[in-house]
Amino acid sequence: MSQTQIVIASVLKPLKDPRLYYRFAISMRETNKYLINIIGFSIKKETDEKNIRFHSIFSKNRNDFSRAVLGLRLIKILIQVKPKLVIITTFELLPAALLGKLFFRYNLVYDIRENYVLNLEQNKTLRGLNKSLSKLLVRFIECCSNPFIEHYFFAEKVYQKEFPRIKNYTVLQNKYFGQIQDVKPVKLNEKRKLRFLISGTLTEVYGIIEGIKWFQTILRHFPQASLTILGHITMIDYGEKLRRICLDQKSIHLQISENPLPYSDILKGYQETDIVLLPYHQIPSISPKIPSKLYESIALGKPCLFQKNTLWHSICSEYPAGIGIDFTDTNHAQEKLEGFLDTEFFVKKPGEEILWKSDETLFLPIIEQLAYRD
Incomplete structure (x- = not known):
C-alpha cells in the first residue's frame, strides 16, 4: 500500500522542531500510513529518515531579503511532492499554500502556534508604522485564508478566546513529547553549588x-x-x-x-x-x-x-x-x-x-480524516 504524502511547512522553525518533528511527524510515522515532508529552517542538510523527508526552505538571517521568495520555494516542493494534506505553521506561507491548494486539491491545516497580531502589539520588536502595517498584513492574510482552511490546530487553550470566529479547531498543546523520566522526590536544601x-x-x-x-x-x-x-x-x-x-x-x-x-x-x-x-x-x-x-x-x-x-x-x-x-x-x-x-x-x-501522548489521540484521527478525504 502506497503511503499518503503529507507536508508540514514552516519558515524559522528548525527541521527537527519539537512540535513539528517530535510531536507531529513522529506520531504520524508510527502509523506507517504517511510519508511526511518537513519544510523549515536549516543551515545544514538533514538526513532523511524512515517515512520522513526533510526540505530546507530557509537558512539565512531572519531579516534576509530572500525571505520574500519563500512562497515560490514552497510551491516548488509542493509540485514535487503532490501532497494530500498540508499543515502550515506560519501566516507568511499561507498565500503560497492557498495557490498550491488550487492546483493540487489537498486539504489544508493551519497550526496556530502564535497570535501574531498580539505578539506584534506586545513584544516590542517593531514600532510605529512598521508595527501597524505588519499587524494589518497578518490580519489580511489570516482572514482571507480562513474559508479555504479545513482545520486549525491551536497550540494554546487561550486561542479559543482570542480567535472566536474559528470553530473547526483542535487544541494540541506543546506537552513533552517523550516519556516521563524516573522522577523521584527532590529537595535541594543541602546543595550549595546550584x-x-x-x-x-x-x-x-x-x-x-x-x-x-x-x-x-x-x-x-x-x-x-x-x-x-x-x-x-x-x-x-x-x-x-x-x-x-x-x-x-x-x-x-x-x-x-x-x-x-x-x-x-x-x-x-x-x-x-x-x-x-x-x-x-x-x-x-x-x-x-x-x-x-x-x-x-x-x-x-x-x-x-x-x-x-x-x-x-x-x-x-x-x-x-x-x-x-x-x-x-x-x-x-x-x-x-x-x-x-x-x-x-x-x-x-x-x-x-x-505528555504529548495525551493529545496524540486527538491528533491522529484528524490527520487520517483529512489525509484521505477528497
Missing part, C-alpha cells in the same frame, strides 16, 4: 535580563552557583546586549546563537541543571499561555522558578514542580530561594497529563 538554566528563544519579553539580575543577587549568598543561558536570539542587538551584561561574569555561561539550536542541545541543558528559570514578562501575549519549558521541566523532574502566574501555579502545585516568584524583587531574592530550597518537589510523580 546550577540554574534559562533556555529556548531569548527575547526581551521572556525576561532574560531580569533572570540574570536575579541570579546576580543570588550569587552574593550562593557564590558557587552558576547560570547557563542556552538558546537562540531573534534580534541581533538583543544578543549583543546579553553579551555585554554577561561580560566578565564567570558564573554565567552564555551559549547563544542567531539560529535555532538543535533540540538535543536543549535537552542536554536540562540534564546538567538543578533549577529551571522561567522569568517571563506577564503580558497578554504570554501570561495566558503555557510554556513548553514548563512541561519539559515537569517531565524531566527539574524544579522550576517561574514569574508569578496563577495558571502555571495551578499546574506545578499538583506535584509540586515549582514555585512562582517575582524576579524583579531582588530585595527578597535570597528569602524566596531559601523557601524554594526547603520545599520537597515531585512528591507526586507526573503522569500522562503533561
